[in-house]
Amino acid sequence: MTDAPFQFFDVEVLRTERLTPAVARVVLGGASVSRMASAGRDQRVKLFLPHPGQREPVLPDTERADWYDAYRELDPAVRGVMRTYTVRELRGEAGELVIDFALHGDEAPAGAAGATAHDTGADVHGDAGTASGPATRWARAAGPGDRISVLAPVQEENGGYDFRPPEGTDWVLLTGDESALPAVAGILESLPPGLPTRVWIEVHDPADRQDLPTKADAEIVWLVHGTSPTTTEAIRAAELPAGTPYAWTAGEAATVKALRRHLVGERGFDRRAVKFSGYWRRGASEDSPMSAADAEEEA
Incomplete structure (x- = not known):
């Protein structure tokens, strides 16, 4: 190797x-x-x-x-x-x-x-x-x-990351749960100064909110499971920026699937501009037949 x-x-x-x-x-x-x-x-x-x-x-x-x-x-x-x-x-x-x-x-x-x-x-x-x-x-x-x-x-350019906004992206939408927090944090740190960015993160306890440094023009909404609207509900009610979007969403597969349907079907996002990853699904493990590819297909 x-x-x-x-x-x-x-x-x-x-x-x-x-x-x-x-x-x-x-x-x-x-x-x-x-x-x-x-x-x-x-x-x-x-x-x-x-x-x-x-x-x-x-x-x-x-x-x-x-x-x-x-x-x-x-x-x-x-x-x-x-x-x-x-x-x-x-x-x-x-x-x-x-x-x-x-x-x-x-x-x-x-x-x-x-x-x-x-x-x-x-x-x-x-x-x-x-x-x-x-x-x-x-x-x-x-x-x-x-x-x-x-x-x-061992190479900086590799197949192990998904956030790849195309040229011409005017603004970025990010969503995730606890499993996606490290990725959301890394993405926010990588964004150029002033890029309009809208972020929704769902946690199970308000104490699990973290500081997420970024140079982007980011608005971060923290949702608490069971007491706040779901991520899809919150985005459905939100006013989003104008221009060409790029969306990255990760977390539980059913949640990601519902959000992708909203963004593409109701908001009119280009399917190619929505990167979605089912990081996990209830009832499946990495030891089971469900692989990362399966999780993404499920989403």
């Missing part, structure tokens, strides 16, 4: 931080992290986590071109737990990779279950549902020296 755009990296936890009641930041490091690349925005990587009792994740020979087939042949109870996450920040010179984990299920704040963490149904970007999934459990217990593996890009 030496010349591949994505390569495996062995990393360890340097430190952790609880950003909000339901979001934990894990800073990973290693001698090879400086070789990683990122397009910023909504850059994805694959994390491979150990099972309880393992010092590091069990993987096949990752130098093999058919590593994924070999991985699938391993016993699921033994092989590393694979989850997709968005890079919150890559600090190449410092040798640090920052990943934010949404924490839900057991030990999560009241009302938080159902967004991004479960065993009975986990998302594409992490875990989601009513009981803590393996990624959430790992992030809660993570401490300095804990080892994982990461499949990450």
